[in-house]
Amino acid sequence: MYSLERKKEILKMLNYQDSLSVNYLAEHFHVSKETIRRDLRQLEEAGKATRMHGGIIALPSDPSNQPACSALPSMLIPEPPVKDREMNNTEIKRTICRKAASYIEPGDNVYVDNSSTTIYLPEYISNDIPVTFISNSILFLVEAAKYNKPNLTFICLGGIFKGANLSTHGYITIENAGDYYPNKAFLSCTGITSFRSITDSSIEETTIKKYMIDRSREVFLLADHTKFLQDGQIFLSSFDSVQHVITDTLLDSVDYTFLTNRNINVISTD
Template sequence: MNQTLRHPEILDIARRDGKVTVDALAAHFGVTLQTIRRDLAELAEAGRLERVHGGAVLPSGTVNIGYEERRALNAEAKAAMARACADRVPEDAAVFLNIGTSTEAVARALLHHRNLLVVTNNINVANILIANPTCEVVVTGGSLRRSDGGLVGALAAETIRQFKTDVAIIGCSALDRDGDMLDFDIAEVGVSQAILRQARQRFLVADHSKLSRTAPARIASLSQIDTVFTDRALPAGLAAACADWGTEIVVAG
């Protein structure tokens, strides 16, 4: 069976079961694992599925995929983007890091930076940076989101407003083709907006999968970002808009 016939059936299975796995699809169609991975990659590029570890799920515009699945998704690309981003962070700097698996990758890439002050609403970031003895970590208050270790709400935003940092590094759940950064949780959006307002330089770390996703809450426009770190070139229209806004695009990998 060729891919033209496989793709609709893969989508039917995903709608029926909520998720498809590479192993099960390879057995079902009698093809190689590599063939199925290619099918899922093409369906994800078209926005029909979202890749997760070992398979794919139907995309949602209102509910984020699970934290563990997000952490495994495009892990190598996130590590490359994180290294590129960390290279732009000077030592002896004050830095905001928000919620997300991409910003956690940046935290790992900052482990050898000296004399940083990091303000974060991400408990996972704080736990990573404990290993850097010269890094001072300030964790905001706020409501703990158990699903991913995020701290959100008015108390988190109020803590952030007490600081003015050299660099803000944020992630997002989705990136619209018109250049809007989107997220699922309005309480998290308010914190991210506070972070952007309180920083002298603003970085976004977002892999290519964010362009095939959608989410209901708007954080800000890329026109408010100084540098975007990603793993693939942006679509031509969005790249042109970024050039007009003066937003630098760094493709890592």
């Protein structure tokens, strides 16, 4: 496939997902990442889309991006709604959030992703610790409002609202996030394996997660033991970008030496 055909196909794909990763596109078209980066650079120069770290973002107002087919790429099937995922391993997730909260200090600016694992984090913050949370998760913000803690400040990142996942995503979200440099980020994922590193399942969520990982001084990955037994469809992060993994005691039955060998601090709940 020639470059022109490839770029047309990329624009068609952006009708179904507002962003696409370099890794996915390289695999999809069976070309090198450098070739894809060149294509994306040319699309940006032509005003068709906007490049970002690790991929490209659609321009919703671009009139040339019109659907050409009705089928989603097989690798981009939406993940289950976050409310459905919230019901899985609830007590374990609460325990992980309780442990994670112990690493939050007065004055911290904290990014929290849209995941069913991180939504309980504000519940375990002491009432006398001022903390600012930055998130694109509507569910996280709604849950946080229940605790009525005046010491906590919440910044909601704008963008395209995704009702199924109760989150925002897209170009506006990235633009809003560009105003902040969190000193800590707490996020989850779909899978953690030695072969594929850290993976996720929603390309919209992955886009903002990657961006905030890059902007945060310290990254905490919140993941129960089941995350070590599966892979997501989309690359989220290398191990080099994560300093801590907080997990439950059931991880003892899983080999996680590939993390400790990379000097990642694996923290188990009590």
